[in-house]
Amino acid sequence: MEKSPWDAPVPLAVYASHAAGSRGRRHPEPAAPTRTEFQRDRDRIVHSTAFRRLVYKTQVFLNHEGDLFRTRLTHSLEVAQLGRSIARALRLNEDLVEAIALAHDLGHTPFGHAGQDALNDCMRAHGGFEHNLQSLRVVDALEERYPQYDGLNLTFETREGILKHCARANAEKLEAAEPGGVGLRFLDRTQPSLEAQLCNLADEIAYNAHDIDDGVRSGLITLEQLEAVPLFDAYRRETLSEYPGLRGRRVLYEAIRRMLSAQVYDVVDATRAALEAARPGSADEARQTGPLLQFGDEMRLRSASLKRFLLQNLYRHPQVMQTTGQAKLVVRELFEAYLAEPQQMQAGFAERTRHANADAAARAVADYIAGMTDRFAAREHERLTGRWLLA
Template sequence: MAGLTADLPPLAAPRAEDLAPWACHSAHSRGRRHPEPDAPTRTAFQRDRDRIVHSTAFRRLVYKTQVFLNHEGDLFRTRLTHSLEVAQLGRSVARALRLNEDLVEAIALAHDLGHTPFGHAGQDALNTCMAEHGGFEHNLQSLRVVDALEERYPHYDGLNLCFETREGILKHCSRANAELLEAREPGGVGRRFLDRTQPSLEAQLCNLADEIAYNAHDIDDGVRSGLITLDQLQDVPLVARFTRETLTAFPALGGRRLLFEAIRRMLSEQVYDVMAATQAGLSQWQPESTDAARQAPALLKFSDTMRAESTVLKRFLFANLYRHPQVVAKTVQAQQVVHELFACYMDDPSQMKGSRPPEISVARAVADYIAGMTDRFAAREHERLTGRCVIT
């Protein structure tokens, strides 16, 4: 290896003076569960990003959906395009706040790896199926993907990512599951849910970028689908404000250009709001290190005004898009597919491809198998096993 790397350029790490004291420095990472030598031309977080992008679970995201099922249209968001949008928003804010962009990107690209087929409908159905077997949490499943389910390397299961990346992937976790994680990995990624401390600022940023991205693209996809209209959205102050602002600048604008410009301005305002609110919090708390930032309240945040406006938007989308009769009808179909797949595999585990690791239960193996499916594979498997086509 030394002969191959002798003429390579220096490691492309962010300079220490370019990162804030509260940012995560790759050179100070808490490391990987299985120690490995450093890569010659990539930082630890860049290496994590690359492993995520090359993973099987990441490729599957292109056929896993957000709100609309995969076959309903080529232009609706998928888990993959959503993850890319979260990464773009996160990197923009990270650069302005002098946080570690590479870590933000790695977390953003991996945060949905554990999502089931059929969006939240599939997740809720699988959680119901697993009620007597420990339940199902998609954030915990994302961690499970990168820790155990990916099979790419000869010496260990999973992707062997850095602690900081894994910490950011685990956005939510029940206390019961946190205790199980803590028993397996003392002081690891489950500890903060027991101590009530925060994750890194990079992880906090990804959580907000996720919210900003899905609110914006669910507006776009909802209007594109015809299930909601721009006129309806004028009842939402956040959208109405930027629609008026756009029409003031471009009085003749209409149609999709009006929608796109209003969304663009809303996105920009939310990003700038996060930057300002976070800088105010950092000035107040003045954390001197990454760990000091973890001990403070959540510092990556909206202002109170923007938080209230964002909440109104989310309530509108819940009532008018996620609970639209057409979406509910698809939800019922998707949940039937997941329930019946689970029952079929529990009755005959040999119907699943691959082998079950002896240390996990049949139910958990079934949940892993279903969670890893794309929308279309789940629909095909259901039809194969039941002889019925449910997804229309």
């Protein structure tokens, strides 16, 4: 077998995040004898309770709608796979990319974006709800695995990557609690590490591809409709030109595979050009430059067109809207029920509401609901209301 040039270890670029140069953890710990700091972060994430729950948290289709639709867990694995592939080509830190990718959705509510929107509405008078900030809360405070501290005590670089978006008011609170920490870049308008930028792009590539797959599997969109999407149709036609007799799902899978590969190669080429122009001499210098992980101009336009197609034809499909409307009602009624009777929650969350002001009590309820899986939230709603909405 011909030897691949990737068989040998790839040295990190000067602009990559080097584990030995990490800004460290909030609670100092001795180094691990066999793992880098970012490998250690990855392992802590994989063994966390929140990570296991992702298998029963869904994206577009809810957990009861089918066993083969993507979940937050499978999506996170796909982001990690794409991210590592791109990171290796760009000589970025694969371990850090993997850790960020596996943790980036830990704070997502049950019922996908519908649950997030509903919980944000419930929390509007109490500081709102942001799933990226919630993911940080999970790894900083809500996981209870260690005797010395709350959370997972991850490195600055992994935590920085997890916090993809953050409202200015929340960034100011983070900066007040941790000066110079992960909230600062939202105030001084600098960038996260290149590895964090890469995870953001890999996230977009992954969910666009798997939402096509899940949308066709569900019957809500068709291969014929996708002929109007230039990014997908180019690879569908290419597939049929090479395999004229191919039909059905094999056409879909092969077109998606080629589309994914093309996007990966495009990101690698466009980012190499951006790095060559910017010439950052370190990871911190890269943070001071504008976003460097990027699509080329044509691919960016085609990706945006695909997102518009999915928004119009899948996310706003009447069947999806009906289900997400029911899911939002479940979340709102759970929030109202727990706020009225905190003792209905698990003991630790109920205890947090005792003698708490309105904001702190509401945050305890939001933390409890955000940690639920789809099916647990549905069962709790039925227990508290006597109604089963998600038929």
